[in-house]
Amino acid sequence: KYRSYPYERMLKIREQNIAPSLRMYYKKPLLLHQGHMQWLFDYEGRRYLDLFAGIVTVSVGHCHPKVTMAAQKQLSCLWHTTNIYMHPSIHEYAEKLTSLLPDPLKVVYLTNSGSEANDLAMFMARLYTRNFDVICFRGAYHGGSPYVLGLTSIGSYKHGVANGFGCSTTMLPDVFRGPWGGSNCRDSPVQTVRKCSCSEGCHPAKFLFLFLFLKTFSFLSWQGINGAVQYPKGFLKEAYRLVRERGGVCISDEVQTGFGRTGSHFWGFQTHDVIPDIVTSAKGIGNGFPMAAVVTTKEIANSLAQNLHFNTFGGNPLACVVGSAVLDAIEEDSLQKNSQDVGTYMLLELAKLRDKFEIVGDVRGKGLMIGIEMVTDKDSRHPLPYEEISQIWEDCKDMGVLIGRGGLYNQTFRVKPPMCITKKDADFAVEVIHTALERHMERAAAN
Ligand code: PMP
Numbered sequence: 001k002y003r004s005y006p007y008e009r010m011l012k013i014r015e016q017n018i019a020p021s022l023r024m025y026y027k028k029p030l031l032l033h034q035g036h037m038q039w040l041f042d043y044e045g046r047r048y049l050d051l052f053a054g055i056v057t058v059s060v061g062h063c064h065p066k067v068t069m070a071a072q073k074q075l076s077c078l079w080h081t082t083n084i085y086m087h088p089s090i091h092e093y094a095e096k097l098t099s100l101l102p103d104p105l106k107v108v109y110l111t112n113s114g115s116e117a118n119d120l121a122m123f124m125a126r127l128y129t130r131n132f133d134v135i136c137f138r139g140a141y142h143g144g145s146p147y148v149l150g151l152t153s154i155g156s157y158k159h160g161v162a163n164g165f166g167c168s169t170t171m172l173p174d175v176f177r178g179p180w181g182g183s184n185c186r187d188s189p190v191q192t193v194r195k196c197s198c199s200e201g202c203h204p205a206k207f208l209f210l211f212l213f214l215k216t217f218s219f220l221s222w223q224g225i226n227g228a229v230q231y232p233k234g235f236l237k238e239a240y241r242l243v244r245e246r247g248g249v250c251i252s253d254e255v256q257t258g259f260g261r262t263g264s265h266f267w268g269f270q271t272h273d274v275i276p277d278i279v280t281s282a283k284g285i286g287n288g289f290p291m292a293a294v295v296t297t298k299e300i301a302n303s304l305a306q307n308l309h310f311n312t313f314g315g316n317p318l319a320c321v322v323g324s325a326v327l328d329a330i331e332e333d334s335l336q337k338n339s340q341d342v343g344t345y346m347l348l349e350l351a352k353l354r355d356k357f358e359i360v361g362d363v364r365g366k367g368l369m370i371g372i373e374m375v376t377d378k379d380s381r382h383p384l385p386y387e388e389i390s391q392i393w394e395d396c397k398d399m400g401v402l403i404g405r406g407g408l409y410n411q412t413f414r415v416k417p418p419m420c421i422t423k424k425d426a427d428f429a430v431e432v433i434h435t436a437l438e439r440h441m442e443r444a445a446a447n
Contacts, residue, residue, distance in 0.1 A: 002043075007031055025405075026397055035062025038421045040402065048397070049425055051417045052404035056256045056369075059284030060329040061420040067287050070325035071318060079318040083310065089320035096327050097293060100266055102275050107301035109294040110315035114255040114282030115143025117292040120309075121251045121278045122148060124296060127303040129249055132166040139172050139229060139408060142253055154408070174229045176362050176373060177381055228364055228371025228412060236272040249277035249300065255292075256369065259284045260330050260419060263340030263367025271366065287326045291319035335419040343367035346415070346426040353430070357437050359384055370415035372433075373407070383411035388440065395436040401429050 010031070030048070034041040038061060040048045050062070060067065074089070082090065094108040111117045126132055136142065136151040143152060150164010172178055240250050257268030258281045265271050267279065277300060282292035292314075313319070330336060347365055350372060354360040361375030374384035374392070383389075389411060396403055404414030415429075 025402075026394060030397075030402075037061035037064065038418045038425055046400070048400050048402050049417070049421075049429055050402050051415045051421075051429055052402055053284075053416055053418045054288055055283070055404065056261075056414075056416040057283040057288050058418045059259050059261070060287050060326055060333065060335060061418045062288070064287060064325075064329055064420075066329045066332070067289075067322055067325040070321045071289070074318050074321040077317075079316060081312050081316050083312070083315060087317050087320075089317040089324070090315045093315075093320040093323045096324055098295065100327070101279065101295055102270075104297040105275070105279055105295050107296055107298055109296075109301070109304075109311075110319065111282075111292045111294065111311055112290050112313050112319075113143070114253075114280065114292050115145040115148055116311070116314075117255075117280040117282055117294045118142045118148040118151070118251075118253060119145055120294050121253075121280045121296075122151070124294070124300055124304055125249050125251060125278060126166075128300045129247060131248065134167050135170055135243075136167065137172045138169050139174075140169075172229060173231050173235050175232055176229070176364075228369065228406070228414060236269075236274055240274045240276075250274070251278040251280065252276035253280050255280060255282045256284075256416070259326070260336030260339055261367050261369050261416070263336065263343050266336060285326065286319060286322050287329075289319060289322040291323055293323075330419070333420060338421075339367040339419045342421055342423055342426055343370065345423050346370060346430065349426060349430040350415075350433070353434060353437060357441070359440070360437070365415070368415070368417055368419055368421065371406070372413040372415065374411050374413065383407070383409035386410060389413075391443070392433075392436045392440050395439055396432050399432045399435060401432040403433075 030040075031043050032040055033043045035050070035058070038050055040050045040062065042048070050058070053059070054062075078087070090110070093110075097108055098106045109120060111120060122134060125134070134151060136153060138153050141152050141154055141157065142148050144157065146163045149157070149159075150167030152158075153169040243250055252267070252269040252274075254267055254269070258266070258279075260266050261284065262268055262271055269276050269279070278294060278296040280292070280294050285291055285293060343365065344367075346368075347363060347370060350363045350370065353372075354363045358377050359374055360372060361378055361381055362371070362373040364371050364373075374389050376382040376384055386409070389405075393403060393405065393413065404416060406412045406414045413433075417425075
């Protein structure tokens with residue numbers, strides 16, 4: 001079918017007909033043909049171990065047979081919106097999804113993307129509290145739509161127009177770098193959360209917008225796109241208390257951290273021993289199929305019921321059967337346990353690289369959500385220059401391992417594979433990263 005689309009022609013079409021804001025990975029971007037579980041294949045038949053899962057989207061495995069079959073079956077039956085009629089799929093899905101969430105999180109609103117879900121969560125929070133101010137952390141990514149872009153506080157996603165009225169950004173309680181990083185910090189972040197929730201010229205915190213969870217060993221929590229940044233133990237609990245004390249509600253963005261990826265728990269917030277007022281999820285919820293969800297309490301959901309609020313595609317039968325099949329696959333394939341087992345194993349193996357190489361500043365994570373922070377040296381913790389990190393990353397790709405990037409300076413490798421990855425795959429990945437690091441050292445020595 002694609003014989004008339006040679007690589008060069010596609011590059012030209014990209015230049016002329018595809019939005020330039022969509023940036024691609026790698027000097028020579030991959031031309032992908034097929035995916036199977038934790039593997040991707042290009043048109044030349046080369047196989048890659050996917051450690052980034054289509055940006056933390058493929059939860060149960062590329063083209064997982066159970067999910068594919070459920071979609072195929074529904075595709076030949078009915079797939080238009082059924083929001084004004086009834087169809088069993090949305091009922092089955094709402095029942096299944098809410099059974100995985102604690103009380104009082106029992107009401108589901110299905111959307112099509114994480115941005116949409118977070119938009120809606122923010123809207124509901126404002127309607128319910130009648131407060132306007134929203135707080136997020138520096139370095140947070142919550143979506144690209146204009147409403148929620150105010151909460152996305154990574155410079156590279158910001159554009160030159162005003163948006164996000166009422167959105168404030170607090171300092172990031174990062175224990176590796178920043179005001180709380182290293183041994184120089186005076187106040188603990190938990191002490192300073194009081195200061196940051198009231199500082200930055202914003203009104204006292206009304207609600208806090210978060211996505212985070214704890215690190216396996218030291219019980220630290222961390223962000224996704226900003227490079228798996230850790231939050232300290234007890235931070236979230238204190239933050240929730242302060243926000244609620246001020247009449248706010250807490251939203252947990254589980255777009256990357258939900259569905260068992262952290263291993264020990266199904267949802268990231270559970271690792272902090274808190275229960276949010278609103279939970280949003282996307283990406284892994286559909287294993288790559290565009291769907292997302294907002295789950296909240298009856299009271300908060302009712303705030304939106306005074307008038308109509310409609311989403312044409314949200315909760316369509318195709319999305320709902322896919323969502324159900326994903327939940328079944330997580331259970332049947334024991335993927336949460338696999339995240340825990342393989343994730344912990346991989347963290348320990350990667351920690352050996354941190355101990356061996358001066359440029360590996362930190363290895364952190366929980367389950368299959370891992371960050372490898374690259375530095376010039378462990379003392380200064382300066383980010384390794386972009387070109388040097390990029391070469392290591394390209395070398396890994398050339399050896400058959402795809403890794404994500406993140407962090408304020410693009411200094412962190414993000415390892416968030418499909419949850420079906422095995423220990424053998426982890427060994428292969430660590431060996432490849434090890435070789436790429438050795439090559440870097442050889443290059444550095446030669447210069
Ligand atoms: N929240 C988080 C934590 C995300 O990582 C993303 C996507 N990277 C979003 C929200 C937005 O999701 P979407 O791209 O589906 O709009």
